Amino acid sequence: MSTRVKQDYDVIVVGGGAAGYFAAITCSEHHPGLRVGILERGAKVLSKVSISGGGRCNVTHACFDPAELVEFYPRGKRELLGPFHAWSPVDTIDWFERRGVALKTEADGRIFPVSDRSESIVSCLSETASESGVQLRTGVSVERFVATERGFELLVANESRLTCRRLLLALGGLKEGKLTQCLRGLGHTIEALAPALFTFHIDDALLRGLAGLSVEQVGLTVDGKDVRTEGPLLVTHWGVSGPAVLKLSSFGARWMRALDYRFSMSVNWTRAMSEASVVRVLESQRSAQPRKRIHGTPLFGIPRRLWERLVSTATSASDQNWSQLSNADLRSLSQGLTDCRLTVKGKSMNKDEFVTCGGVRLSEVQFKTMESKKQSGLHFAGEVLDVDALTGGFNFQAAWTTGFLAGRAMATSLNR
Ligand SMILES: Cc1cc2nc3c(=O)[nH]c(=O)nc-3n(C[C@H](O)[C@H](O)[C@H](O)COP(=O)(O)OP(=O)(O)OC[C@H]3O[C@@H](n4cnc5c(N)ncnc54)[C@H](O)[C@@H]3O)c2cc1C
Structure with a gap:
């Protein structure tokens, strides 16, 4: 010196x-x-x-x-x-x-x-x-x-x-x-x-073309990690953002980096409801409004365009009435609503x-x-x-x- x-x-x-x-x-x-x-x-x-x-x-x-x-x-x-x-x-x-x-x-x-x-x-x-x-x-x-x-x-x-x-x-x-x-x-x-506080890159047919759509309350978890976040989720051009995602990125900052920001995430689109409760809601909807189209009656506060995608992905026939929903499809839908698997392939910093x-x-x-x-x-x-x-x-x-x-x-x- x-x-x-x-x-x-x-x-x-x-x-x-x-x-x-x-x-x-x-x-x-x-x-x-x-x-x-x-x-x-x-x-x-x-x-x-x-x-x-x-x-x-x-x-x-x-x-x-x-x-x-x-x-x-x-x-x-x-x-x-x-x-x-x-x-x-x-x-x-x-x-x-x-x-x-x-x-x-x-x-x-x-x-x-x-x-x-x-x-x-x-x-x-x-x-x-x-x-x-x-x-x-x-x-x-x-x-x-x-x-x-x-x-x-x-x-x-x-x-x-x-x-x-x-x-x-x-x-x-x-x-x-x-x-x-x-x-x-x-x-x-x-x-x-x-880094912490970032958004996730996801390229999945479920979300394609839905950029700008937001879901009021979702639950996010990652297999094998003791972390669960809830909050609004926003679909972006490259994946997902919003408070639930930022929270997850913060709690998982270290292990996400170790995984090079590649991991599988589970989304519960029904806030924090269990699959059994979702099954009951779907069954009562099927009894209460059998003639209504499933696509036309979104539940759990899920925006209609996303609901249609979730229903089409989980069920065999598209655009059917509630009365036509088989028990197998009802279970598949409840699973898709509470444990929807999305693959994260990278990150972008949250600009805010x-x-x-x-x-x-x-x-x-x-x-x-x-x-x-x-x-x-x-x-x-x-x-x-x-x-x-x-x-x-x-x-x-x-x-x-x-x-x-x-x-x-x-x-x-x-x-x-
Ligand atoms: C885009 C953005 C928006 C944000 N908005 C919010 C918000 O609204 N609310 C909130 O709570 N938090 C917000 N944050 C986080 C918040 O800004 C930081 O947590 C906070 O600024 C940390 O303060 P700090 O003084 O520790 O560090 P900094 O604000 O980063 O200040 C450190 C300073 O040290 C200087 N420095 C570093 N090394 C040296 C060196 N060797 N010699 C001399 N100088 C050096 C740097 O140039 C810098 O000016 C935001 C962050 C970003 C990036």
Whole structure:
């Protein structure tokens, strides 16, 4: 490393995203006068906040019981329980509203700025950081760091060196490189990295030509995997998307990657009904409306075009009346409705929100302070950790919570 010392800080936050900003602001506000700097490799800060939520920024979720909230985190569920008691969605709402950003809650619990513009959140964070004295440097990519007697020494891309007493890594979704090597050098484990929140590629005659059609509530399972998701499903040009699919992609992020995104999925088109209950519904329909055409009387909230396909696939005669439905066809239809096999052959990232599953192993981090258990003075916040959530504002909530805890802990430790 070069011996030139360009600048010294009390606290360096690497990463000008949601977690880094929240931590830097919290640190400066808890301990005015500290030299807190954010180093961001990009030309712009808070770029994910800008594009988040389709440009509206789904800032958090109206789920106020920490025990309920953690259920939305396939990774981080156990570790985030304590942190959510310390900084919850209520605190996030209060924080932004006290700084003049009015928020609204949509019917499904997602919380957005009333302006419907992510820029409201970006400006609030930028202005608050600047008012609290946080120093920002963009275009500065941190390549490596080492622990020293007095703190840390960072090597940035232009070969200069920066020093600080406390270091926060808020790098977002990790990629293998020099920084992961540094972390491993300190004894940290990086949990396998994989994308989460993606849609499935399926090429099946059942769905061909149905792009745009949505089913209100389906159940999805995968053989041999202990996972079941429910929710709306959307047929796309290349396969399926929608909340039930995104949820499955999140819970299955690791093993789906191991399977190269090729596996067989079972769809229950009747919400969560058992095959026996579906048989009973079909039998009573056959008795109640024997002269009606099966194609013309879709059941279970299934859209008509999909219903016709499901009926034609499962039964021998097409376009028959309910009275003509044989017991064998009725059973075959109930099976096709509750255990419809589709082969997934690949994935596409969900353009509205995606995250990285994997990152710094959670058992190696002290969740009261977000400090490393391997290296004193080193903290983590946000997606760099092996924490990620379903869509709905939960990923940002994890960034605000862990950012707050790290910022407060760094301020407190330097106050002593
Ligand atoms: C399209 C999209 C939409 C989304 N919408 C939502 C939403 O509405 N609600 C929600 O809850 N979540 C949403 N998310 C997820 C959310 O954006 C992330 O979970 C969140 O941004 C994580 O914050 P972070 O600060 O940990 O990481 P990031 O926001 O990724 O910030 C990390 C920063 O660190 C910088 N950096 C990395 N390495 C270095 C280095 N070596 N040196 C210097 N700087 C470095 C990066 O350039 C980046 O600016 C969305 C994600 C995407 C991709």
